[in-house]
Amino acid sequence: MPSTGRPRSFDTDEALEVAMRLFWAEGYEGASLAALTEAMGINRRSIYAAFGNKEELFRKAVDRYVQGPGAFVEPALQLPTARQVAEAMLHGGVNAHTLPDCPRGCLLVQSALAAGPDSEPVRRDLAERREAGVAALRKRFEQAQTEGDLPPTADPDTLARYVNTVGQGLAVQASGGASREDMHRVADLALSIWPSV
Incomplete structure (x- = not known):
């Protein structure tokens, strides 16, 4: 009708x-x-x-x-090594959070930080999305470990949370006005402790 x-x-x-x-x-x-x-x-x-x-x-x-400025995530997960995945996540995030003619930072991080108790459904949705991102990274790092790309002593869950936490910190810094160059240097430093086989 x-x-x-x-x-x-x-x-x-x-x-x-x-x-x-x-x-x-x-x-x-x-x-x-x-x-x-x-x-x-x-x-x-x-x-x-x-x-x-x-x-x-x-x-x-x-x-x-997620399908626009955040679209760097899916291609990053397809890269051949765990380090390349982490690198693409952190550097891709820096680039996405400092796009010209766009607000700085990450929409999801900004909203999660500012959501009060009255916005519990939104906070819960953002937390679920964040955990889904960690789960996708963990799964990719588990695959890397199975393939011998990560040492047996590496903890895929901790690595996933590490990349996620550093990425969110970079998003907060971007919203505060940190330069793209400074944040790329921080991402490089964060990657310098990446476990090698």
């Missing part, structure tokens, strides 16, 4: 891009509905009709971020 409502007078893809950038710059709690409607150029009713409530809009914005 055809829809009887008025056709949308805005581009949902463009509106989602604007919302993603606002959440990225301000975090989940910092991006009020009033700020979102103003930035997106649409009213609340249109936001609810197109995207659902603020929480659902945020989740869609995070998905867009």
Whole structure:
């Protein structure tokens, strides 16, 4: 049955891009509905009709971020060695968190840091996404260990959490204005302790 409502007078893809950038710059709690409607150029009713409530809009914005600026993660996991994976994760993160004409830092990290108790569902979703990232790294490092690319004494879980923690720290530094060059040097230092076979 055809829809009887008025056709949308805005581009949902463009509106989602604007919302993603606002959440990225301000975090989940910092991006009020009033700020979102103003930035997106649409009213609340249109936001609810197109995207659902603020929480659902945020989740869609995070998905867009992961497929856009955060898209370095999947190719990194496919690299042939564990060290190359870690290198691509850290240096790819630095590049993604310092893109020209974009907010600095990581949308997921920014939002997790600023989410208070009233945003528990968002905090939980971000924590689940973070743990899924750690699990993907752990699985890749377990594979590397099985293939003889990591020594038997290396702990894939600890390595995954190490890469994730350093990456999040770099994202926080990026949002605070640290230079790309400085953060690449920090990433190199973090990689200098990588276990060798």
